[in-house]
């Protein structure tokens with residue numbers, strides 16, 4: 202099936218007389234006839250439903266759909282994108298381990314990696330995505346367990362060279378984890394380019410309507426965990442009566458371990474109702490992504506030719522540094538544009554305050570056009586150094602182009618420029 206069809210049909214196929222739409226199974230638990238049956242479900246917890254912290258039919262339908270769209274063997278939904286980032290790393294790193302990440306990633310992930318994981322004894326080694334292969338190779342330590350990057354970085358909008366980093370990771374026997382939030386599987390399938398694990402904040406384009414937060418981790422099933430680097434996957438798990446994930450679950454070892462250990466212990470699972478809403482968003486993802494790209498391309502061209510704009514970043518523009526990589530990895534560059542206003546922070550904020558239709562909100566990838574000022578809002582916890590490393594200037598505006606008629610989007614943007622002239 203093609204993506205548009207998967208968006209509608211993957212994950213749920215009703216049988217005779219069953220509901221057409223994925224039902225909301227609003228139940229925390231599942232009933233069995235005998236105690237022995239409950240006991241046997243505990244022995245093989247992925248075979249049947251026990252308790253909705255582990256699995257829920259509505260959530261499972263969405264997980265299967267996303268795994269299918271990304272081309273993975275399995276997926277696990279979480280209650281937020283942050284939870285997905287956290288668990289994707291904790292599933293491989295223990296205290297005393299390290300991992301490598303590029304600096305151009307989402308600000309919340311920077312905080313998680315720099316501060317919170319550090320408190321847990323896990324070190325993030327930052328690398329510049331443009332550093333040479335030799336320099337990046339030097340960053341690996343014997344305790345390094347994974348490499349992390351974002352397909353289209355939020356908010357820097359740089360394009361990540363997935364194949365290059367996959368090769369660097371694999372040369373060092375560790376997997377590559379990609380945050381594919383901005384591209385979504387409609388615009389990029391990182392697994393096709395060698396990524397091993399893909400994560401998302403489903404709060405963004407996948408939900409698309411700004412109605413619920415969520416995250417997901419997808420396992421490609423491609424990584425061979427047997428290098429000796431990953432005893433958590435290849436040695437008995439004491440906390441699950443000695444199960445060896447690679448032996449029992451084969452290609453799905455990583456994602457089953459994430460569920461059986463980390464979801465069990467952290468409990469960051471989505472509500473069935475949230476999964477239902479996410480599924481509605483996913484049903485139109487293919488159509489929406491194409492339209493976001495189309496609208497944003499027109500807005501990007503307009504901003505590029507506006508003399509009040511100092512610079513613009515949108516990988517769809519031919520002179521953008523991400524253009525070549527974008528052509529290789531992306532079927533479109535999403536609806537998110539960032540640009541730097543001449544006159545810096547104050548002018549940027551004035552322009553944003555002059556918009557009539559586009560909303561000023563801490564969100565991105567909404568169905569409605571919205572704007573955000575990273576330096577004073579989402580990224581205000583970062584130091585100046587971290588801001589620069591994340592590619593953020595004081596006059597930078599992140600514009601998330603929505604699905605309104607392009608004439609109305611342009612009219613709003615133009616009248617805001619007229620006001621601040």
Ligand SMILES: *Cc1c(COP(=O)(O)O)cnc(C)c1O
Nearest residue numbers: 281282283307355382402404415
């Ligand atoms: C928003 C975002 C996150 C965090 O997701 P939440 O759902 O807000 O927790 C992670 N990565 C990227 C790229 C994001 O845009």
